[in-house]
Amino acid sequence: MVVKIFIWALFLKLAFSANDDFTYNGFNNASLLSLDGLAALSSDGLLKLTNVSRHAPGHAFFSLPLQFKKSAADSVISFSTTFVFAIVPEYPTFGGAGFTFVISPSKNLSYASPNYFLGLFNMTDNGKPYNHILAVEFDTSRSPEAHDVDNNHVGIDINSLISNQSLPAAFRSDADGQLKNLSLSSGEPIQVWIEYDGLGMQLNVTLSPLWMPKPKHALLSLTVNLSSILLEHMYVGFSASTGLAYSYYYILGWSFKMDGKIPELNLSSLPPLPQTPTSFKKSKALSIWLPLALSVFVLMAAAIVMLIMVRRKRFSELQEDWEIDFASHRFSYKKLYKATRGFKDKYLLGVGGFGRVYRGVLPASKVEVAVKRISHESRQGVREFVAEIVSLGRLRHRNLVQLLGYCRRKGELILVYEYMPNGSLDSFLFSEGKQTLDWGCRFWIIKGVASGLLYLHEDWDQVVIHRDIKASNVLLDSDMNGRLSDFGLAKLYNHGAAPQTTNVVGTVGFLAPELVRTCKFTTSSDVFAFGAFLLEVACGRRAIEANEQGMEQVLVDWVFAHWRMGKIIETKDPKLGEDYVVEELDLVLKLGLFCSHPLPSARPSMRQVTQFLNGDVPLPPLLPYQHHFDCMQKL
Structure with a gap:
């Protein structure tokens, strides 16, 4: 028995040390692959990370862990990988949630959420250092929650869905040094090289169209010490996610190497992509053209009958x-x-x-x-x-x-x-190149949204809790009046009745801290979100965004820190310049902190909020001991 255990241990050690590199020129008869979720291998040798399912993740990992450090205290060993992928979206103008190359301490990512979480994180662990996850994302949708630069970008993610570095997908031409745009969701194969220099601590990501030599200059180049991120043994693989719109994510070939020159892929051996619907229709039309010509009259008659049936089905409804x-x-x-x-x-x-x-x-x-x-x-x-x-x-x-x-x-x-012709407020606050709003317009929008919330909470027949108040859910009509929209998460209950326990939904950065404990949305939790919204409008910053060190910065805490230093006005949106009313701006910033207090009992009602904004009642002074981190200990 002891001999068997020794032999098995020796086999595992040899397996781990021997598999510090591997190459898949297609995935026919692929061994040592671990798949879960939507991931599957096609009969043609393609690794498919997703299918037509929506709101679901897919994962594919090399089955054995690789040694990224000689010991826990050592630096990360150099590594490199190259792979060829293709993205085929459901709709040409809207991509899926995205996919990543990922290095993870575990192959089990079943706890991770789909959509913009990329099948890597969830609402509670996003941004936490204990994740020990390094990922390179290839994203074809723009998620405000992830602070995406556009809907066609590549990013380096460390323990968070918010990228440490991100740029629109492109490659730099060796001929003229100019960046050439790449459409990730074109359906055409793209080759990627990801390389980490353990000595120089440099992480490079390079892209190019298939059959083009590797460009000399990387698209992304990040200096980062991965010693605290990667553990001694880690798994390498891919993670993908679908949202409301899905995309097919295909991996055609994959090569990986620890501490050495990466084996090149044999591009001519890679499996072909599935035939697109357009090309299929063309080839089928050519193959049946002659039979159609001979039977045209019969088909025309059948087509008329079918048209009538389709028209009836097209407009069919359910009505009880x-x-x-x-x-x-x-x-x-x-x-x-x-x-x-x-x-x-x-x-x-x-x-x-x-x-x-x-x-x-x-x-x-x-x-x-x-x-x-x-x-x-x-x-x-x-x-x-x-x-x-x-x-x-x-x-x-x-x-x-x-x-x-x-x-x-x-x-x-x-x-x-x-229909609101001027779109959403967040497009004016955060979109590059769009005309900004002056302070007078912003203050008018704030008072309007507050008035609408007061109506929902107190002045209508029932109490309506919106549950998703943020700048992107405030639309602007033709006169630039702020209109609160998107009642898809709203809950109704009678005045005087207690709200029911429900699933915690909404947007990170706007969720009141007590929801984690009680799962009960109240008018007070709406007020908390309204406070974060006030700071969004006044500061021109998102509720959570990366700071200069690449770490997540909570807007409420950032403004609070400036208030304690007596510099709260310095948090204003730089785009406002000097054209603002100091008293109004000071009121909005302090009211945002007041509404975002961690303790529900310390927040004002929406009636009090409107009184403060209209100048009917002075805002109570904030007290120095009301630090957000201190108050969190009481929850």
Whole structure:
């Protein structure tokens, strides 16, 4: 028995030391690969990280751990990898959530969330040093939560979905030294080289189209000591994620080497990508052209019958007897189909966590609307869900985007809203090149959103908790009035009743700290988010973003630190210049801290907030001992 154990231990040691490099020119008969989630191997030898499933991750790892340090106290050994990938999106204009090359202490990432978390992290561990994760992301969607530079970028991520360094996808030409753009989601193969110099502590990421020699200059070059990030033994592989829109992520070949020259891939041996729908249709048309010519009259007759059937199916709806009570709030699918020109991509306003939003014009009235298509998976039942939507449709306030009605088809719910021509507030605050807002406009928007929230909390028939207040959910009408929108997460309950425990949803940086403990959203948790929103508008910064050291900086704590030093005005948005009212700016910054207090009992109500903003009541002084970190200990 002792001899068997010794032999097994010796085998593992030899296996770990022998497998410090490997090469896959395609994945036919691939050994030592560990797959989970959506990841799978195709019969053609492709490694597929995702499929048509939405909101799900996929992982593929080399099965054996590799030795990145000689001992726990040593520096990280040099390593390099190259692989060829291709991304084929569901929609040409919208990519999936992205994929990464990842080095992880474990192959088990089942705890990780999909969507913009890339199948690497979740809401609680994102940014934590105990993750010990190094990843290079290839992302074709722009997530505000991840502070993405655009919807076609490459980034180096260390323990967080917020990249330490990120640039639009490109390669530098050796001929003229100019950057040439690369479209990650073009469906064409792209080769990547990722190299770490253990002595110089330099991490380089280089891209180029397939068959082009490796460029001399890297796209990303980051000086970083990985000794505290990578452990002695780590796993290497890929992680991918789908969101509301999905993409196929293919790996055609992969080579890895510890401490030495990386084995080159045999590009001519790589498996071909699946035939695209367009090319398939062309080749099929050529192969059946003659039979079609001989039977054209029969096919024309069949096509007419089919057209009638498809037209009926296209505009089919679900409508039950109980919906008679909601008839005045219901739109026909045919009307919405015509309003959006068949939900064409050119009328797509955006893709969010809960659906695609299209711009439309109602045929009869010529009224512009925003039409949101979402999958309906409500646990409370269709009838209760529609009743709640119709109740929200009765909201009437000048600072709320009005929900005009709904339509229902099978598992799909379609919501119709007022159209806001000036888009979202965050595009004015954070988008490069877009005209900024002066202080007068910002202060007007703030007071408008506060008025809308007061209506939701106290002045309507029921209490409405919005649960997702942030600049991206504030839309601007033609007169630049702020309108609170997106009630997809809203909860209703009667005045005087206690809110129910529910899943914690929302956006990191706007979630009140007590939600982790109680899971109960209240008007006070809305006030906390409103406080973070105030600081977003006044400072021109996101609720969480990377500081100069590449670490996550919480906006509330950053402003609080400046207030304690007596320099709170220095946190203002630099784009404001000197054109602002000092008293108003000072009020908004301090009110943001007041609303974002860690203790719910210390936050004001929205009625008090509007009184402060209107100058009816002076803002109470902040006390020096009310430090956010100190107060967190009381929760």
